[in-house]
Amino acid sequence: MxxxxxxxxxxxxxxxxxxxxxxxxxxxxxxxxxxxxxxxxxxxxxxxxxxxxxxxxxxxxxxxxxxxxxxxxxxxxxxxxxxxxxxxxxxxxxxxxxxxxxxxxxxxxxxxxxxxxxxxxxxxxxxxxxxxxxxxxxxxxxxxSPVERTAQASVVFDDPASPVQPSDETASVILSRWRDRTLEEEARAQRERPADPGAAWSGTWWSTPPRELTRTTRRLGAHGPVGLWLVEDAYGWDRASVRAVDVPAEARVYEVDGAEAWSGLCRRFPLEVTASRRHDWFRTTGAADRWVIPDWVRVADEFDAVHVTVTGYLTTAGRPVPVGEDTSSVLAGWSPDETYWLADPPPAAEPHERWRRVDDDTWHDEGMHDRGGGLRAGAG
Structure with missing residues (x-):
């Protein structure tokens, strides 16, 4: 509750x-x-x-x-x-x-x-x-509620100009490359960026795993997947492909259901990103701590996926989460009910669906004959 x-x-x-x-x-x-x-x-x-x-x-x-x-x-x-x-x-x-x-x-x-x-x-x-x-x-x-294992779906918006597109590479390859680039960026930021957190500087601000990984959310009946509706840093997309994803019964899913769960993940698998995050996270939180995020390569050794519940998002996102003495983290770039798959989940057999947004507020499954089932955002 x-x-x-x-x-x-x-x-x-x-x-x-x-x-x-x-x-x-x-x-x-x-x-x-x-x-x-x-x-x-x-x-x-x-x-x-x-x-x-x-x-x-x-x-x-x-x-x-x-x-x-x-x-x-x-x-x-x-x-x-x-x-x-x-x-x-x-x-x-x-x-x-x-x-x-x-x-x-x-x-x-x-x-x-x-x-x-x-x-x-x-x-x-x-x-x-x-x-x-x-x-x-x-x-x-x-x-x-934790990840809904029986009704997960991935959403891929139509955006050929996006620098991040789903990849056919294995999750382990994507994660390894992400870690190398994160370490390189942090080392470069230490050399080139000012130590003053209030300096006018911006860079990488998110704390998610690499976005090329499979991401899923649950379905909300005729409204479609949550991932059509709730997306941080969205770009106003109006078309998307949706595909069901089978969740193996034995999948090990870490649940971020609040700040303590996020703190525990960072404390257990810390990766320091102070130099690359300090300016953005100081502006948004007012804190000038040492900053860490989870090392997703190490997390993947023990978990197949990480899921942020809606409550976990509401209680945690955007505020400094204490991890240790003078050390904090920020849940940033995640969306409510989103699951990042650190292993490769098998896709379901169903063909993908095409969804379209109408009047900027309503998503419809283009394959459905009944167009009356969409949700109109703003309805009272």
Whole structure:
């Protein structure tokens, strides 16, 4: 069972609650909901590091002031949120909230205004009511479950320009090359990059295994695989191939169901990446620690796959996870319910499916005659 604290402890979980509150406020049509939405928008704008440059507020007409006056404070947003109805939470709204929380994860720069707003003490306290509503919903029960061994599917988006494409090479070859390149990058970063974590420098920011490996998620009935919907650092793809993947009964899967599980993996199989990650991870977390990630070559000696549960993602992603004295890690680049296969899983016999996104929000199986089964993101 998911706990309220699980939803609130990490930045992605708090963003989930903020997005769910917004979706329910829009769907309610109540004046309180509209007032909350306006206040949250303006307050987040003023808290955003890109306010006035990368992010602006557009006026509806030339007669309106550039910004509402006075600007709402986090305490005002919290007060309005507390009065906003939370009726109508269903599976669609939960997926909409998850999708927005994942879409807005960014580990190469400072958190955006909404993430900052959700972390303020006043709004964080008000979001606890949303977290309690989510935790009590039976529709979120699968968020805590381990890898679904009977219904795994890989998703490959149509993107010939992508630098990372699925590979026909064995997992061991891919992992060995990844480790060599990671060590080379770290050594080069030690020589060439400044030690000041606040320096304007960026590079590799993710902590996933190599992306050429097979990645799978469970299916959500007619909505298709989770991997169609929840993808960090996505590029707005509108077509994808989906193929079922058979999970051997004896497969050894490490479950990342929270920060302690991620910390344990890093502590057991550490690979230092301080020089190559320090600038990006300082910007996103504010921490200037020694940084490590799992050495996936060594992990593969003991496990066939690593799965991040939805709860594991919400509690862990984007925050500094203590590993040892002055040593931390960040779960970055992972997506909820994602499994990376460190061994080569046998593909299922079924031919691949073709899926298409319609109106930017709805995925459909192109091989199905009934087009009414897709999920429309944003439905209240």
């Amino acid at each position: 998911i706990e309220r604290a699980d939803v609130m402890v990490g930045p992605r979980g708090r963003r989930l609650c903020l997005e769910i509150a917004a979706a329910l406020a829009r769907a309610s049509g109540a004046p309180e909901g509209d007032e909350y939405l306006r206040a949250a928008l303006v307050a987040a704008y003023h808290l955003d590091p890109g306010a006035g440059t990368a992010r602006v507020i557009l006026r509806a007409s030339a007669d309106e002031p550039d910004e509402p006056d006075p600007s709402p404070r986090p305490a005002d947003v919290a007060r309005l949120l507390s009065a906003t109805p939370l009726d109508g939470l269903d599976a669609d709204v939960l997926l909409v909230g998850l999708r927005a929380a994942v879409d807005n994860a960014r580990y190469w720069q400072e958190p955006d205004g909404e993430d900052v707003l959700a972390a303020t003490p006043q709004v964080r306290a008000a979001l606890a009511r949303v977290a309690a509503t989510v935790a009590s919903s039976g529709r979120a029960a699968w968020w805590v």
